[in-house]
Each structure stands twice: as C-alpha cells, then as structure tokens.
Amino acid sequence: MTSDLRIGIIGVGAMGADHAERVARRTSGARLVAVSDPDAARATALATALDGVQVIGDPLQLIAEVDAVIIASPGFAHAEQLMACLEHGKPVLCEKPLTMDAESALRVVEAEHKTGRSLIQVGFMRRFDPEYAALKQLLDSGDLGRTLLLHNVHRNKTVAETFRSEMIVRDSLVHEVDVARWLFDDEIARITVHAPKPTSLVGEGVLDPQLAIFEMAGGAIADVEVFVNFQVGYEVRCEAVAEKGSATIGLGVDVLTRQAGHWGGAVPDDFRVRFGPAYDIEVQRWVNAAASGGIDGPTAWDGYAAAAVCTAGVQSLTEGRPVEVELARRSEVLG
Amino acid sequence: MTSDLRIGIIGVGAMGADHAERVARRTSGARLVAVSDPDAARATALATALDGVQVIGDPLQLIAEVDAVIIASPGFAHAEQLMACLEHGKPVLCEKPLTMDAESALRVVEAEHKTGRSLIQVGFMRRFDPEYAALKQLLDSGDLGRTLLLHNVHRNKTVAETFRSEMIVRDSLVHEVDVARWLFDDEIARITVHAPKPTSLVGEGVLDPQLAIFEMAGGAIADVEVFVNFQVGYEVRCEAVAEKGSATIGLGVDVLTRQAGHWGGAVPDDFRVRFGPAYDIEVQRWVNAAASGGIDGPTAWDGYAAAAVCTAGVQSLTEGRPVEVELARRSEVLG
C-alpha cells in the first residue's frame, strides 16, 4: 500500500486556502502537511481548521520538508520559490504567472531543463475543465478537419478599481493565451490588442473591454473579447471553427427556469462555479503524477510562452498596432 | 387576372378585429368588404379605420352579400350563422368552438355533408404554426418510427377571474385536443382530467392547473398540462416521443440576452407573439382555398370531435375518473 503524498502550500490567500481545503478534503492519495504565509495568523488559522497541518514560516524550509509543493504566493515571489523546488527536486504546481516577466520565466525553464526532469506544472486550470477537455479531444480527433479560427469571450462581473488596463492582459487574457496555444498546439506569432471606446462603468483611463487578435505561427487566428466589468457575471466561452464544423463550450446551461416573464438560467458571479471542478481535477491529476515525481499538465515552457505573448500584448495595447511575439526557439532552449 | 375574394367578418371583438386588420392589410387576394357586430359603434369604428368596408347589421344578410365569411362571434351564435353559410354555399372560417355542444356540432357536420361540399373550416390555428407544421411533417415522414406519446404544456400568464374550471377544458384544452387528434391522425377514446391541489394564485374553487391524459383509439397516449394562471407568461410546448427519437417545439428561443445575473429570453405575455404568424398563414391559405370554393384546414368534423372530447373531459374533471369519449361513427355520418 502506497502512503499519501505529503503536500505543502506556499501562500494561503484566497487561491491557496482554496487549494488547502481541496488537498485536505477532496483529494485522494495526498495529505496537506504544511502551509507557509507571510501573514502568520492567517496560516495558523488555516492549519488549525484543517487537522494535522504544520505552519512553517520560511517557504524555502517548507519546500525542503514536504514531498510536493503548491505555490500560491504573489507572482513576484515565484522565481525564487520555483528555483528552490528545482534544487530540492520537488514537484511543484505553480499558480500563474510563472514569474513576473518573460526573461525570468525563461531562466526558470532553463534551470528546470538542467535538472533533466519535469518538475514544474503551471496552474492553467482550464485544460482540466471537462468542457475544454472535450473540445480539445474533438478538435484533435480530426472529425472536423483542421481548426481555422477561435472566437473566445472572457467576462468578469466586476473587478477591483485597482485593476488596470495592463492587468486585463496579464491576468485575464493570459488564460486565453494558454487556451489558444493549447487548442491549436502552436505558438502565437503576432498579437493585436484593440481597445474600443471603454464602458462608462469603469474608472478613468481603464481600457475595458479589449479585443485581442492572436495570429498563430501556422496561420490560424483567434479573436478574444476580454471584458472585466461586464456587470452580468462570470462568463468564459470558446467557439472553435474548423473546416467541417464548429464547436462551442461555456454555454452554462444547467437548471433552466421560467420565472417573472423570462426563461433561462443564472450567470454565476465568479469563476468558482465555472471552474471549481477543473481545479479539483487539476490537483488530483497533479497529485497522481507527483507521486511518481512528475507532472501532468502545462509546463514551465507554457508559462514562459504565455508571459512572452502578454508582454507583446501590453505593447500592442499601448502602441495601437500589431506586435510580433519574441519567443526563444524552443529547440534551442529544451534541446 | 382574377379579382380579389370579398370577405365579410361576423363579430369584431378582439379576435374579429384582428382578423379584419389581417384581411385588409396582410392578405393577398382578399378584400375586406363587410363587418357585422351587435355593437354597431364598434363595427362602424373598425369599418372607418379600414378603408372601403361596409357595416351590415344582420349577420345573415352579410353572409348573403360576400364571397366568403369569417365567424368570430360568440360561440352560441355559431350554429345559426354556420347553417346560413351552408345554405348560401359560402366558404367560412369559424373560430372555435364550432358550436356550444357536441350534439349541435354534429348537426352542422351533417348539414354540411348534405351540401356535398367542404365549406366549413374551424380556426384551430396551431396547425398553421411553422413549428407545429414542421413537427407534423417530421412525424409523418416516418423517420422516427411510430409516434407513441405526446407531452404537452399549455400555459397562460393569467386569465380573468370569471374563467372557471370547465372553461379551462373547453377554451384552453380544446386546442390540445385538436393537436393530439391531428398529430396522431386518430380519435381520442378516453380522457382523464386530473386536478392537483390548485395554485393559491387563483379564485376559490377554480381547479388550475389541470393534467389531462388522452388515450387514443390506436393506443398512443398524450399527457397535457393546462395552467392558465402560470404568472410567467404564455407558453405552449409539445414533445412527441416516437420509436426512434423525440421532437419538441415551442421552446421560444429568439433573442438571447445576458443581463442582470441571468441568461435567457423573454416569455411573451399572450398568444399573439407565439401564434401571430400562424393566424396570418391560416387566413392566407383559407383565402386561397376559398377562392376555389373550398377549405384548407381543420374541418367541421374536427370541430365536432373536439367538442365531444371536451364534454367527456369536463365530466372526468367533475367525477374524478377516466371517461370514454362518445363520438358518432365517422363513416356513418360522412358516408
């Protein structure tokens, strides 16, 4: 009988606390043994609520003591923590972004490559959503022919006033960047981020919504609306158009009501309803893989490439023109 | 070049006035020339609004003077007016009910049969609704095998307080009676009208909703919810279940909105949105047929059979048990 994988979590804000409860209560073959957070009181409260969890002040010490690590700390802390995971040979699930910029992300990719192992998985959870997974399977089956276009929509109900135009690219559009790279199995060569006249329901100077055009290296195209103050609720939709048909996910049909002059259903307030099961599947599959010392999902390269695209995207938004994505040659980096 | 058919309308309440405007403004090959109504002021106002229409006080005189007749008077007046149309050999579109009871309806059927012509069409407009027509065509194609079951729903937003339990059968369920007879191409042999504990949003003693079970002569079954104080809006839905599949109409999907936490669409307040086009098609096709002296739709027999089923339905509702439908033998009546 194999024993459970001993997991440590760095950063127990909203996302980290969510993962803590997931590991402790809904994941088979894993045991949450340690958490670390600069806010010691927050870490202690969580550890107390979840039986048998130790608080470790120094995240690098936590890395040393557990079997596998989930990084849910702020992005600026990722690089150092990832490097420590690589040094200790610990499998790690790192929430996006991999690091704060493409250059540092590339250094992480290279450092992992030198270990000769796959240790880093990036938290692009959409790949584990049953609908995205079914869409990917359908497109890869070839039944619809080659995929030509994606029409995607990413909408939040509202975001904090501190959420600036660039963050719409780096924190929201980044998921769509990964989706396009993954569904097309191709890199994004050029990006245009259009800014229509903004909604009036947003702070001065924030460009919301945005319309991004991804031109893939192989000639396919994706258009993506990102609208983070949509008012209605959280909505993520993807339509793939192929040579012999199309497929759409994210319609959000479950309970259909007829009430007060309307038929239809509820649009959820946030991503938890839409992607809760995706996170569960992501973590369970990562635990299963980590038990064998590996990963089962998006790689450090995926994190690096997404960062490179977002950098170009911010530039396009600023300069109002298409921008080529600067990406290291994969074969040179990964041999 | 053929000249337009000269139409007269008897009864210009809501339904008759609607038909008047339809004939005058949206029907090809027809001309509204006369209207008759006990409320002379109402008839005059309408005639004035629609250019070139004469008011004739006596409906029987109107019948004598026009090419074809639409009867939209109260049900108790139908028998005499229909007999007059038969005497004058005038094609007539008669709103339901054909007459007030099965016996008088049968006499109209017999009287028409003696003329040797098909002159009477009953206003079961659903048969002309594009969705119902497509459903009928699909079922008749045999692609789904033999039809086994219908699951139907008929809902009004609200009805007047004067609308009693029996009227739910005679005025609302009657449309479903015709639909079942038409889709199955069979007579209803037995009817059960269940009355669940009524909604509290209805007057004392009114049994609303009702659940009717039609057992067809050939062994198929239909269940029908009629709920005339549904509060939400007007909804008519029909699901046919056949040996190799099913088909549903009446979903009411057109403009799909996402707004205020909800996705979906509007449920219309009344039947005009749902069946407006059906009435237009019904009248246009009837005009085309009447120009040749005939009809193109539900017959007097259909009106008689519906009345016989409703009579049994009211008895079932009252006595709380299944009731056999008493119907004259068609071959004996129509030779």
Added chain:
Amino acid sequence: MTSDLRIGIIGVGAMGADHAERVARRTSGARLVAVSDPDAARATALATALDGVQVIGDPLQLIAEVDAVIIASPGFAHAEQLMACLEHGKPVLCEKPLTMDAESALRVVEAEHKTGRSLIQVGFMRRFDPEYAALKQLLDSGDLGRTLLLHNVHRNKTVAETFRSEMIVRDSLVHEVDVARWLFDDEIARITVHAPKPTSLVGEGVLDPQLAIFEMAGGAIADVEVFVNFQVGYEVRCEAVAEKGSATIGLGVDVLTRQAGHWGGAVPDDFRVRFGPAYDIEVQRWVNAAASGGIDGPTAWDGYAAAAVCTAGVQSLTEGRPVEVELARRSEVLG
C-alpha cells in the same frame, strides 16, 4: 490526524467495481481494504488491480472486519447483509433496491430503528447530482411558491432482452419514485401506470414505454415517462411546475457542435456520463458521515417507501387502473 475509514465492498459486478475504483482512487478519507464476491476470480482480479485490498469470501465476515460497508450485491442478498451491518453497528451504503419487497424492507427499517442509530443509506444517487440538488434547493427556497406538478422523463438507449415490463417499474421507475417523494417531501398515495401501445423495437409482450402518474398525499401530481428502449441514448429530465414559475433539469448541454447539417450535442449512451459525478459526491459524503458513524442521504425508510410504491405500480400496470399505495404509518414504525 484522523486515519482513513476502512471500507469493504460486497459484490463487485459493474456497480461494485465502479465503487471500488471510486473509493480507492477518488475519495478522500477512505481506504478500500476488502471486497467479497461469489465469483472469487473476479474479486481477486479487482483486489490485485487496486493495491492493498483483501479478498474475503464470506460477506458477513467482511462486514465484521471493516469500518463501513458498500453493498452492491444482487437484491435478494441485501436483507441478510443489511441485518448483519446493523448487528455489527457498521454504516452501510446499500444500492437499490433495499430488499426484494416492501415487507422485508419494512423489517429492515424496524431493525435499524431498534439500534437507535442511522446506519443504512440507500443508493438513490440522483439526490447528489448537482442539477437535482440545485432544483431541490430552488423549490425549497419558496421563490417559485408551492410546487404543483412534476413532468419527468427517464429514457435508456436499450436494455437487455430479459428486461420485462415489471422491471421497468422496479428498476427504472423506482428512481423517479424517490425523486418525487424527495422533491415534494411527501408520500405517493396513488399510482397509475399507463401502457401505451408498445414500441415495435422491443420483445413480444414487453410494455415499453410506460407513463406513470403519481398522486401525492398532499395533492400534487407527477407524470413520468419511462422508456427503456428509446434508441437515442440515456436521458433523464425533470420539470417542476410551481405557482410562480417552473424549472427544468437534465437538458444535457455541454459541447455544442455544428456539423453535417445539424447543430446540437451528444446524448450519452448510458448513465455513467450523466450521473458519474453524482456517484462521486454520494460516496464522498457518505464516507464523511460514516466516519462519524452515521449517514448523509436517503434512509432505509426511503428504500421501503419506494418498494411499496413500485409494488402498487406493478399492480396498476397489470390491472390497468389506479392503485392506492399501502404504506405503514411512519410515526408508528419510527416512533
């Protein structure tokens, strides 16, 4: 730190093997330690595939040795195995039927009552399906007023030729019996099972589809189509009609495709796609409850009541008339 609950499974046919994998791989806080099956080779193969599982020939010995039991043996074996669980004070999740008839089911209810504990949970997994759970929550919220009617549909693609008319009631309709009792929070007082002329795509003498009418003690009504040779696939749908609106679940919308002249989606072949997550939730919640010595779901009484309704349903099908359900008085049995 609490240790995992040690689970034993009796019967490792399709359902039991499914549960074995669920407990071993996807359930937190539980460990599959033993299986028992008359087919020793089948049990051994399963135990070998899942690391650290013991084969125990005698199911009663298995009950004695584990912390909690899942019964997935044939129905005729349930009574003895349930009694043994009660004697040993072991929490048990028993697949339906509770036992083979209402009388023996009532004896199990009484025996459990004497233990003074809630140990038996019946495997009506639909209550754990997220859509059913959301529907239940909506109806209980009172937002739609009192629930008046249910319109339900239960369809299988095909069933084995050995599946007889009575089994449609006892093995398929039984789920709908539990759904109606649960959603209305009321007992079924009277049942009518109509048999329309059967589909030709079924063996001689099998009455398929069937249309059941449940009249609840409190006056609400449910109509249920059960059609086990629908040819298309597996479909379970439920529409609740209340005083101020309606709600429908089971629409099965996920990936929407446009392909070969059609738009729409796939109808799954069997219940695994539709209710797989429900089984996962059911078992996880039962494990959580069983760790404290209790249950969290349908009770032995629910199993008994369902059996009593099905007995009346078979009688109605046979005799072609409504049949009153004979049910012990709950207050007398459970004090």
Added chain:
Amino acid sequence: MTSDLRIGIIGVGAMGADHAERVARRTSGARLVAVSDPDAARATALATALDGVQVIGDPLQLIAEVDAVIIASPGFAHAEQLMACLEHGKPVLCEKPLTMDAESALRVVEAEHKTGRSLIQVGFMRRFDPEYAALKQLLDSGDLGRTLLLHNVHRNKTVAETFRSEMIVRDSLVHEVDVARWLFDDEIARITVHAPKPTSLVGEGVLDPQLAIFEMAGGAIADVEVFVNFQVGYEVRCEAVAEKGSATIGLGVDVLTRQAGHWGGAVPDDFRVRFGPAYDIEVQRWVNAAASGGIDGPTAWDGYAAAAVCTAGVQSLTEGRPVEVELARRSEVLG
C-alpha cells in the same frame, strides 16, 4: 378604396423570381404587372405561371409603365436602371449592390438628392428580420447601456467555384457592413480583413474564411467571421455586447430533436429558410411606403457607404493591413 400598386420587376433570376412570386402571392396592396429580363424565355415562363403579368423587353420601358420597380438584375446594370427610376420618379427597391463601385454609387446618391425625394431603397433585408429588428430595438432602448462590441458570424454551406476572395467581401461581408452601420448608427472608419490559412475544402488561392474587424467612427468595434464554404449549412449570428449585458440572435432553434445519439436541430442549407420572412416583411413594408411615393428601409446612402467599406476591405485583404474607409462627408452630399 385604394387600388393595388402596380409593380414591375427587372431581372428574374433566382432572386427576382422569388420576389415575383412574393409580390404576386403573398403581398397585400400590390399587383405584379410586368417583368423584364434579357432571357426572354425565362421572363415569359414566369409571366405565364403568374396570371396577368406582361413581359417587357426593355427595362427602361418597364420603369416608365409601372407604379414601382424592383431591381434584381446583375449589379453592373443597376446604375442606369436606378437613374431611370429617378427620372420617372418611381419608387424602387434595388437588390444589393447599389452599383459596382463607391464612385458610381455616390453619383446615384447625388442624383436622388437632386430629385428632393426618397425613392431608392436598398435590399439589405436583414433589417427586416424579426430577430435583427428586436435586437436593434433592445440596443436602442438603452436598457443595456451603450453598445461596445459586435461579434458576428456569416457562414454559407458552400459557394460556386467561381466565388473569389474579393467576392467574399463584396457579396457576403457587405451584409455585415450594413448590420454594423445600422446597429451602431455610425460609419465604419477603418477595416482590417484578416485571412487565416484557408480551409482545404476550397479552390486554390481563395481566402476562405476571412475575419474582418470594423472600427467605427465613434470607437466601437465589430469582428466578423465570413466563411462561405463552412460545409455545415447557412448560419448568420450576431452578438452585441453592451455596458450592462449582451444579446445574441441567429441561434436557429425551432424544432428540437433527439435522434441517433444526438440532440439539436437542423442547420438550413441556404438563406431562404433564415431570411424568407425578412424578405416578405421587407417587400410588404416597401409596398406600403411606395404606395405613398416613398421608401421604408436602407437608403441609397447606405448602399454607397457599404460599397466604400467593401472597397477598403478588399484593399485590406490584398495588402494585409488596416485600411481607412474613404467616405464622402454626408452633410456635404445630402445637404
């Protein structure tokens, strides 16, 4: 009593013959009296089929003899025929394109302006489609706030091999140009037509699909997929995204079937199913307006502006970059 409007149709190919039948059989207040076509046999056959219609060889003579004209001739003939209608003061419904290029279209606009009357209506029938009309009404109501984005899709099953890349812009995209101008009530300032790697199911060198971006003068943006060899069928969809919600039309839900492992509905082969009612409404409303000597729909200016946008679109497609639309100043042309 007013007499019927005497209509003449120039060009009786597929579109013209369709209009001929529409005027003759389904339009109130109009009478088809003359047709003209270079293919005299075709004109004669049609005239014979429709009672009371005269064949006139010279289209300019037809214009002189009727009350109002429908032009369904090839685009290159439009300019001369439109000028003749203006000279005779005859109301005219002209199928798109108005003329073959922006310059000649502008001359028609100027010529009409000099008459001091509105005589020319362009056949952008989508404005009369009930779904588009409801969408327009919703957006104009202000309930959703200001409209920010459109996401549109225009798909044909297949087109003739002779259909070249530029025709996708001029014959298909042109409808979307009018839709965007109409819904936003604004001119298109800049257009980009992207050409992803084409489908392999198209002739060498044809750029299909295309993705157009319209940047409106007021800052809103529309993205439009045009895919004329989609294989599946005809599909036109429009999603408007506004500050407080979104609205989608063109879902094409009517009869919903469950059959052979699938649920869903049919995608029609061509535009006739989707826009048949729109053409009926367009022609009826134009007849009503023409009876008073005017029009009721898109103007010559709309035809001119659409041509100017398409010219820029073809240039963008050829040069692979955004192109500014050159448009005369409306106030200078129309005073």
